[in-house]
Amino acid sequence: MTHTSDVLNKNNIVSVVDDGTETELLLIETLHTIRGIDIFKFTDPSMALEHFKTNKEDYALMISNLRLPVINGVQLLKTVKDLNPSVRTALITEYETNDKILQEYNKNEIINSFMKKPFKHDEIISEVNDQVSYMKSINKQ
DSSP states (O other), X not given: OEEEOSOOOTTOEEEEEOOOOHHHHHHHHHHXXXXXXXXXXXXXXXXXXXXXXXXXXXXXXXXXXXXXXXXXXXXXXXXXXXXXXXXXXXXXXSSOTTOHHHHHHHHTTSXXXXXXXXXXXXXXXXXXXXXXXXXXXXXXX
């Protein structure tokens, strides 16, 4: 686990669960340009899940690659939603998101967003800002 931030704030945790490829490094680098979020990165989904269980009320967004060791990204995000249904989730994939199973997870709000590889810097920033803002807005109600 790697963490970068000054202070942990409610609904400011954004974690990335990926296999440590160059794509993940680009994603983390891009996330560092967003102010007001605490970034954690994991290569082990079970460690990510343990961190989430401990900090689930402070999470805004979990971003997971589809392909992970032990459990896949969809299973991880479903478990996250079972523990805290309001947290936002995003799935990283290099595949088209018109797959019926993925669309069903999206419809049932298990996956709130898809991030297709290769990433575009401005799309990542926009998507993460949207998801974090959504979490902050529902917690003000």
